[in-house]
Amino acid sequence: MKKLKFFLIIILFLFIGINVSAKTYSFYEAEMIDDVYINRYESSTKTLYYQKARFFRETGTKDFAYCIEPQIKFKEDSKYTSSELNLSGEKVKRLKEIAHFGYGYKNHTDKIWYAVTQVMLWKETEGDSNVYFTDSLNGNKINKYDNMMNEINKLIKESHTLPRFSSNEIYMLEGEERYLKDYNNVLNNYNNNYKLKIENNAITLKDLSVGNHTIKLTRKDNNHNDPVLFYINDGSQNLLKTGNLNYLNTSLKVHVVNTNIKITKIDKDTQSKENSGKASFKNTKFKLTNKDTNLTQELVLTDDNIITLENPMFGNYEIEEIQAGTGYQINNNKFEFKIDENNLNQDLTIENEVIKKKITIYKTYGTKEKQIKEANIEFNIFDEDNKLVKTIKTNNNGIAEIILPYGKYTIKQLTTTEGYDFVEPITIEVKDTKDQTISLKDYKIEVPNTKAYKSNLLILILSLLFI
Amino acid sequence: MKKLNIIILLIILILIPISPHINNNSIKTKTSLVTKIGISNHLKLFxxxxxxxxxxxxxxxxxxxxxxxxxxxxxxxxxxxxxxxxxxxxxxxxxxxxxxxxxxxxxxxxxxxxxxxxxxxxxxxxxxxxxxxxxxxxxxxxxxxxxxxxxxxxxxxxxxxxxxxxxxxxxxxxxxxx
Incomplete structure (x- = not known):
């Protein structure tokens, strides 16, 4: 039973195959085209053929068709099969293109376009014949339809031209709108799979999400249902029916990305965002220059120590600090970098050195004429929050030193000789880098004995006795 | 009487070193001493x-x-x-x-x-x-x-x-x- 089924299926397939390959077509000479005449001179036989232009149509469908072998007579009722021509690939391509852009293409609706297309096809296959238009039946050669032939040739040439952009691989930023011009001016003939606007031979890339996109550009005038088909009969003139071409299509690769410039400020002394003294990175200002466009932008650090610029354009950049934060010395270096497909993010760490100075306390005592250096006198240095910064002590030269960063400080004497008055607290403000010396001098002067006794009266009496 | 004078004189000699104002160079004569001590406050007014x-x-x-x-x-x-x-x-x-x-x-x-x-x-x-x-x-x-x-x-x-x-x-x- 199984064997029987298998046998029947094979027969069925063979039957279908025979039926398909056996499909035939027939054509007929249809309506004449008024006032259009064609001559063909065959040089090998020195014979001139002349005729009034007329349509060929397929029996049944009435689709128009073109003869492509002028030297062979068309025989009605001949059975044609659809097959490839025994011609070179280039020639076949040329015939298809003439048929495609000829009669029926866009506004080529006048019947004369059919005659023009027919003549052009014959010219391609005429061999030793010469085909041309005449002003009457067997009349004089005319060039009346050359412009129409030129137009078809122009359309064919354009079809060989693909859109050409500055690049077929585009990087753009999220939210960016990019206008891409086709330098070959053929883009208007194309559709795209993203329904992006094409106008004036330019495509506008917009509203694309972050990621990689392939924008396929396909010819939009392939509106026939079938390709160009050839119909072959060994005893009659071969024909072709117009149809779609296998256009060259192209595509654009679009990468939608995010870019970023991040500037991190650090304190040179702490090598971190921790500020020295009362300095602050706030209000640090930068000038960012796109060196390709010369456009500049000011960036201001409003908080903490990081400033970020989202989605800067691709390009070569230079950044320079134009204002340091409070209490910092400006960083005069210029930083250059590039934002491109290989460097989407740029992280810069720019350090600032705090404004600081050396405070030297020089402690002496003595008279105006002679001051003696005083060692081992301690001083406490307090910041403006009354927090002890450091305790310093004078050396044998009476000198105590400390480097203090930007801020206000109070210096208080910690030790002194017994009973002696402390130096009044000294307030200093570090707001520049000029070193400062504080001379703390004490007077040490001799005083007379100033203790008096109640003996005046007694002395007075005794003095009187001496008189 | 002489003895009394001697005793008084001795007392003066003892008192002189410990009385600072008597040591002062300004007391050069008895007259000036009296003047200084007696009218010092009065002088201030003039x-x-x-x-x-x-x-x-x-x-x-x-x-x-x-x-x-x-x-x-x-x-x-x-x-x-x-x-x-x-x-x-x-x-x-x-x-x-x-x-x-x-x-x-x-x-x-x-x-x-x-x-x-x-x-x-x-x-x-x-x-x-x-x-x-x-x-x-x-x-x-x-x-x-x-x-x-x-x-x-x-x-x-x-x-x-x-x-x-x-x-x-x-x-x-x-x-x-x-």
Whole structure:
């Protein structure tokens, strides 16, 4: 039973195959085209053929068709099969293109376009014949339809031209709108799979999400249902029916990305965002220059120590600090970098050195004429929050030193000789880098004995006795 | 009677070394001694060769000041400007004035310890008045010298022996009233 089924299926397939390959077509000479005449001179036989232009149509469908072998007579009722021509690939391509852009293409609706297309096809296959238009039946050669032939040739040439952009691989930023011009001016003939606007031979890339996109550009005038088909009969003139071409299509690769410039400020002394003294990175200002466009932008650090610029354009950049934060010395270096497909993010760490100075306390005592250096006198240095910064002590030269960063400080004497008055607290403000010396001098002067006794009266009496 | 005189004389000889004002060079003759002692207060009311006054209302003190080279400028007679002083007509001047404490008529600074920080002290030097404010007050052991900070301001130092603490020196530091 199984064997029987298998046998029947094979027969069925063979039957279908025979039926398909056996499909035939027939054509007929249809309506004449008024006032259009064609001559063909065959040089090998020195014979001139002349005729009034007329349509060929397929029996049944009435689709128009073109003869492509002028030297062979068309025989009605001949059975044609659809097959490839025994011609070179280039020639076949040329015939298809003439048929495609000829009669029926866009506004080529006048019947004369059919005659023009027919003549052009014959010219391609005429061999030793010469085909041309005449002003009457067997009349004089005319060039009346050359412009129409030129137009078809122009359309064919354009079809060989693909859109050409500055690049077929585009990087753009999220939210960016990019206008891409086709330098070959053929883009208007194309559709795209993203329904992006094409106008004036330019495509506008917009509203694309972050990621990689392939924008396929396909010819939009392939509106026939079938390709160009050839119909072959060994005893009659071969024909072709117009149809779609296998256009060259192209595509654009679009990468939608995010870019970023991040500037991190650090304190040179702490090598971190921790500020020295009362300095602050706030209000640090930068000038960012796109060196390709010369456009500049000011960036201001409003908080903490990081400033970020989202989605800067691709390009070569230079950044320079134009204002340091409070209490910092400006960083005069210029930083250059590039934002491109290989460097989407740029992280810069720019350090600032705090404004600081050396405070030297020089402690002496003595008279105006002679001051003696005083060692081992301690001083406490307090910041403006009354927090002890450091305790310093004078050396044998009476000198105590400390480097203090930007801020206000109070210096208080910690030790002194017994009973002696402390130096009044000294307030200093570090707001520049000029070193400062504080001379703390004490007077040490001799005083007379100033203790008096109640003996005046007694002395007075005794003095009187001496008189 | 002679014996009495001898005894009295001996007592005088004993008293002389321990009575500071008797040691003073200004007592050269008996007449001058009597004059000084007897009418010193009275003289204050008259024009003298003094260069000015020290005036401290709080302790009811108003005494003449003499120039440093004047022989009357000594603690056995008057309130005394010490020779390391610079006069207040100079920038950052330091006037250092001493006088006796204790008891007796020359104990001009006997009430100096009653002054406090913030009290006012006036100097009138060559008809120009300088108002000082007491900034600090302290006592240090007597060594024959005193020590105080040198400041960049007009400064006035008053000093005398501590009336309350033996062998200590009282020092009052004033700065010019702005």
């Amino acid at each position: 024009k003298d060769d003094n260069i000015g006054y020290i005036n401290i209302d709080k302790i009811n003190l108003k005494e003449k000041l003499y120039s440093i080279g004047n022989k009357k400028n000594n603690v056995e007679e008057n309130v005394t400007i010490l020779r390391d002083s610079t006069f207040p007509n100079n920038i950052n001047s330091t006037m250092i004035i001493a006088a006796h404490s204790g008891t007796g008529k020359i104990a001009y600074f006997k009430n100096l310890d009653k002054l406090n920080i913030g009290d006012e002290v006036n100097l009138i030097i060559k008809d120009k008045k300088y108002n000082y404010i007491i900034k600090n007050k302290w006592e240090e052991k007597k060594t024959g010298s005193i020590r105080f900070p040198m400041i960049k301001q007009k400064q006035l130092i008053l000093t005398t022996c501590s009336p309350n603490k033996d062998n200590y020196q009282l020092i009052i530091n004033c700065t010019i009233k702005e």
